[in-house]
Amino acid sequence: MKMSTLYCAPSILLTVATPVFAAGTADPFAGRIYQAVAAAIVFIVVLVVLKKAAWGKILEGLQDRENKIRKDLVDAQTAAKEANATLKQYQAKLDKAQSEARSIIEQSRTEAQKLATQMKQKAQDEATHLRQRAESEIIAAKEQAVAQIYAETATLATNIAGRILKREITETDQRQLVDDALGELGKRPKN
Template sequence: MLTSSFVLGSTSHGFNGGDMLFQLVMFIILLALLKKFAWGPLMGIMTQREEHVANEIQAAEASRQEALKYLEEQREIVKQSRTEAGQLIENAKLQGEAQREDIVNQARLEAERVKESAKREIVQEKEKAITALREQVASLSVLIASKVIEKELSEADQEQLINDYIQEAGEGK
């Protein structure tokens, strides 16, 4: 009969403080090892990841702000371009209107010049015609006077003579 109090593998129903103390020491050692080899590096990786994400968020926000600034600049440029285009169109209209007025005024001046030139020409031609008529009348008067001197005519003969000379003058033209 074996009556030993300590048997390996036997179960005892009593409280064993040595085992518990051993497990507690092993648990503390395991926690210290985990803290040193697993928890520290894991927390370092998590901190690095957190910093990386924070930097990416800051970079994205900076990019967004820059894009908004660029968008506003582009809108302002488009607005200025539209304003300049409107001014160019208005200036072109004003220049076109001024040119039209200038052309109309030049045409009026040219028409006045032609009209005045035509009037002067008409006056000159009229004066030439009057001068020619006076010369013809003078020559006819001299001719009539010479004929009258040659013969003394009756009133009927004088009228006949004047009518004949008027006809000759009309045919001579």
């Protein structure tokens, strides 16, 4: 298409259109009461129809969503509170268990120490007892040995004395002498 055609066509249209708009007024405030009546009727019809067919459903939908969100929030808050309470309970139980464990360990340690002390004491007692017993036996054995030595010595002395005196010492005399000697020996202080 030539450029001249492009100019001509709009120019022709403009020429045609200009008188068209001359038919309408150039005053933007101009109008008719019919427009106001039409505006009122159309708006009221739209309002009534939408109120019956649309706004109720939309409002109900928005309220349902709002209620659901609010309920979910409340549930979440409740769940969070319950979780916190449960956590505190478990924490308390855990603290209690730890405390009990510490107590048990402490008690065990105390008992072990007590037992060790007892065992040590018992061992010491036994050792002391054994030593005392050994000492007693040693003393008894010593006394017995000393007594035997005295007896042998007395017998020997009486035999020697009998020979010296050329007198026959009977067995009864000899026994009497030994017993006397042992009796004196028993009266002597022990070293």
